[in-house]
Amino acid sequence: MAPIFDGNLRHFSEKPGGLKVDDFYGDTVANYFISHAHTDHFEGLKEFQDILRDRSNDSVIYCTKETGELIMSRVGYKREILSNKFRYKAVGERFSLRHRENGVSDTTVEFARANHLPGAVMMLFKDKHYKALYTGDFRFESYERSEVTNEMKSFLENTTDIDILYLDITCLDLLGERKGDKNKFPCKRIILEEIADMVSTLTENSDSSERSNDEDECNSEDRPDSEGFDSEGSGVGGPDSYKNVHVDCSALGWQEVAKHLADQFDSSLGICPKDPKKKLHQCIVELLSGDVKIETPHKSFVHNSNGADCKYCTDRTIRIKPSLKWLFYELEGYSYKQSTWIREKDPVEEPGFFNVLYSLHSSHYELQQFMKLLNLSRKAEIFPISRPLGENIEGMSNNEVRSKTKELFKKW
Template structure:
């Protein structure tokens, strides 16, 4: 599911929510439905997309107003005259599906590459401006400030074959089964048209598609590759739905052929999912290197080929080495970019200065009182937004020494940039709730927040005090926040802050050394 863009940007990409609708400009990278979910309620502002993406989207949502779209084709740039932040956007091929593009935004907010869904091959990257491309041993002339990156297979370390190699494996699998009178191709996903075109050209036969049972796929192929479609069910090649219950339907097809003493049909599924989620036994591990070289048959009789429209971890690492962006944001499941070694090495909050444009992008205004004028030390990004707010509203209550002491006690966050802001940055600043939360749920969230930031809180101590104070807890607005604590305890100013917000002062956990020593002493006493 795509993520919301930061509040400081005047545009949204692939999101159609109340939060993104407040943006003035909207961009659609491609026509897969998970990226256009909610667009049916969208009725204002321009939507920038390629003509293929526009036509496919209008086919899925026929009631959408055609005039909402502004065409931007691959390789073309558009200067957008926004009254507050004028910027330029350029579309580049994303190597994903027909009409899919990456958007390069250049403006006062910096240089931002949003990949959408992509497969970053050398050919794909070479189409980007040369100034943004470096070499393994040399940074680019102009660094991208932010890359919003498709990390769908960011944790998949195996080297996947190229699309061309995968298509060749599909063709070879068909050649190796000449007796199969019917070949079922599970290529009903937008982006797998290249496989169907290659099969059609190689064997001189069109692909039968059941228009009644698969109208969406029929319409998509009619718009992208209409010459390969057939309505004749006697054709050797049939399009086969990958979902739902593919294995059950495949077994049924094979059983039907055996019952009628006919040659078994050939069922081929070009996909990466089976390889990512397959159960790898010890025997399979031995064959791990060879498992991508040819089609493999599973226990249900389905032949699998690793065909991917997304980059593997190896390809993502290689691309980031060339692009060398300042920050990387995962557009797929939360924090998946943190699995990339490039992000671990280079995307660190400690590199940020107080005047870094990042804060403006996040719509956070940090002022001079938070900087040590003598040493130019900075507050850690792990510091609580609530604490920052208190410091900003009442700076006289805190000395700079205290501020820096608090910030130095917070370990560097392990969350990538905008990691806490994936839903429109609603959590980038503290939030007031209109109703009082139950003490149990509030304390659980509080403890989890503390632990997630590597802070020293004692959950048992907090829960032990819960029952005693539940009846005395004031019925007023609750503030969600995360605050740092010292391993040796909490200072007086911090205690006042906790108490002012009607929250228990956290108690530090005993050190591991002390616990081990206590255990040793207890054993000695037992032995003596």
């Protein structure tokens, strides 16, 4: 099935010189934008490098420095080409686009925080006729009292009369068929605390971690409930059963879980020297706040790799896979723990293997709060840039998804 978003922004991509967002296929344009460093948001760039190598090509690529560094840390993306084409812009910086014929366009752009990956941004495009907001992938933790959330709220409250909205709807309950706990899951901080609690319970390190229990960091009125992890009756062994932790980091961003555990347990972070994504793992860990020493896995209490299978794992390793899909798809063989957000895959066949809900996307509830704060013009148009997760969504066409999204937002 074709992607639901093709990189073109209504009105703005039609102007002389053109622009494309998160897509490098099709005709060459003057201005490209990358919202963040997940590969589905710069599709075609690897092949496009051959065009960029040509000195006659005058295209430029706008993104944050963090995004550029993460992309150039991936295999196949050539620093000697891309570093000359990237134009790094900071969050909050407003800049004008180039116009191939007249030098400067009347289109201005501003980046805003997206709370997704390091360097991920939303983008506000403006000219004298229209305003378009492209969210990219984002997490709006509306109930979290943090600097990032406050900054996002301030941006939304001060951005008025948006005419065109391109929105990440990955966790949208498009068909209204989910239970409440699937539409309102906790912020990343709370999930990280639950994971640390679980690891502390299942290892000898139960007294080595100091975790925040400051309830005031979240707005108690709309914060999702979180009961924490309790191993009693969970099918796992006692506190001496496990000796180390492995985090599946096959998706960029899950390194946040590994780094948090390394911080909490005063451990170095193990990365396999032969991991094909070693440079990428190291780059994102360096971009995350704090300072963690990188070691080989056998020297570290916490290690991560590009996938669930790792030769450094033993039967005394807690294996953690951050995921969203198990929340929205019915998977056989999974049993709920006391924490709604942590599942042990199979206590008998695969003891110590846990799926945890760690979302870099806004929940359905958070999307509702986002839309309430957003100041749309009276005739605003809304376009999804992603397809929602869910088994019943898979058979729907892109046009059906767009239509039902517009119907749902009218009700909001």
